[in-house]
Amino acid sequence: EPEVTQTPSHQVTQMGQEVILRCVPISNHLYFYWYRQILGQKVEFLVSFYNNEISEKSEIFDDQFSVERPDGSNFTLKIRSTKLEDSAMYFCASSRTGQRTEAFFGQGTRLTVV
Amino acid sequence: DAKTTQPPSMDCAEGRAANLPCNHSTISGNEYVYWYRQIHSQGPQYIIHGLKNNETNEMASLIITEDRKSSTLILPHATLRDTAVYYCIVRVAGTASKLTFGTGTRLQVTL
Numbered sequence: 001e002p003e004v005t006q007t008p009s010h011q012v013t014q015m016g017q018e019v020i021l022r023c024v025p026i027s028n029h030l031y032f033y034w035y036r037q038i039l040g041q042k043v044e045f046l047v048s049f050y051n052n053e054i055s056e057k058s059e060i061f062d063d064q065f066s067v068e069r070p071d072g073s074n075f076t077l078k079i080r081s082t083k084l085e086d087s088a089m090y091f092c093a094s095s096r097t098g099q100r101t102e103a104f105f106g107q108g109t110r111l112t113v114v
Numbered sequence: 115d116a117k118t119t120q121p122p123s124m125d126c127a128e129g130r131a132a133n134l135p136c137n138h139s140t141i142s143g144n145e146y147v148y149w150y151r152q153i154h155s156q157g158p159q160y161i162i163h164g165l166k167n168n169e170t171n172e173m174a175s176l177i178i179t180e181d182r183k184s185s186t187l188i189l190p191h192a193t194l195r196d197t198a199v200y201y202c203i204v205r206v207a208g209t210a211s212k213l214t215f216g217t218g219t220r221l222q223v224t225l
Contacts, residue, residue, distance in 0.1 A: 102148070
């Protein structure tokens with residue numbers, strides 16, 4: 001069964017450092033998403049991406065965040081200068097279309113900022 | 115996005131049907147009801163979705179009331195592995211289809 005894969009599973013970084021979280025969406029999917037979940041809190045939408053551009057972003061997704069699809073298979077989330085409050089699980093998701101089909105999630109990257 | 119209301123927690127005996135309710139009284143005519151679950155801190159797992167007809171797949175059944183103001187997710191024979199947080203989400207049509215997660219229902223399946 002096809003799945004969304006994320007690497008690394010756990011990343012520890014120092015405050016102020018840049019991190020790149022990587023995702024390989026399901027191969028025939030066209031829409032890509034990042035969500036995050038701070039420990040004990042809700043899953044929060046960050047950004048959606050379609051046709052090589054951002055479709056929608058939340059208030060959380062400020063100038064410190066960027067997304068990219070550098071090739072035909074990877075989808076990345078970059079945090080330019082990490083803060084302690086960026087510590088969270090980051091989930092990548094993909095869906096075949098935007099509206100009516102289900103989004104499939106990866107297992108997440110646990111980001112710890114120290 | 116239309117809001118949903120779910121009980122914070124439920125228990126179910128293994129082998130029994132788990133019936134998880136959800137209220138979405140402000141749902142619009144072209145909004146779908148989606149159900150996801152999250153086991154521990156794993157990525158949310160898609161279960162089922164529907165517009166107005168009842169739906170069934172290998173995991174669960176979704177019963178949507180005629181007025182579409184509420185729905186029930188049914189796990190016909192719950193197992194210990196179904197212990198998870200279950201999210202009922204109404205998805206806004208015409209957007210890039212973000213999912214807005216609430217706090218969900220924590221289902222505990224017991225022996």
